[in-house]
Amino acid sequence: MKHNRLILGLGIIGLAVLILMLKLTSPTVIGPFGVLLFFTTIYIVVFCGFSFFLGLYKSLALKQESLRRKDYFYSAILAFGPIMLLMARSFGVITPWTISLIAVFLILAEFLVAKRF
Numbered sequence: 658m659k660h661n662r663l664i665l666g667l668g669i670i671g672l673a674v675l676i677l678m679l680k681l682t683s684p685t686v687i688g689p690f691g692v693l694l695f696f697t698t699i700y701i702v703v704f705c706g707f708s709f710f711l712g713l714y715k716s717l718a719l720k721q722e723s724l725r726r727k728d729y730f731y732s733a734i735l736a737f738g739p740i741m742l743l744m745a746r747s748f749g750v751i752t753p754w755t756i757s758l759i760a761v762f763l764i765l766a767e768f769l770v771a772k773r774f
Contacts, residue, residue, distance in 0.1 A: 661709075661712055665709060668705025674698050678691070678695055696743070700736055700737070700740050703735075704736035706736075708724065711728055727774045734766045738760075738763050741759045
């Protein structure tokens with residue numbers, strides 16, 4: 658239960674930082690380190706969102722109290738999907754082929770976690 662509160666708090670702080678970055682800066686002003694911080698903050702917020710909804714699903718549907726280590730790995734892999742889509746969008750190559758390759762990568766990574774952990 659402690660981990661869930663920590664992840665939720667981290668997600669709220671990350672969302673606040675993300676909103677501040679979007680309101681107060683632009684990519685040309687913020688520089689390379691700021692862009693890295695932007696992508697990292699998006700990853701943290703999406704990871705916390707996936708972890709929250711997975712925990713909510715497990716507590717309501719499966720009647721389990723807490724998330725296992727494997728569930729956090731699932732959330733971490735799924736959270737990387739929007740980051741890959743944003744990077745592909747910044748290069749200007751969002752096509753069905755790109756989306757399908759990202760989906761295949763995520764499915765293979767989830768399969769690896771399912772078999773390894």
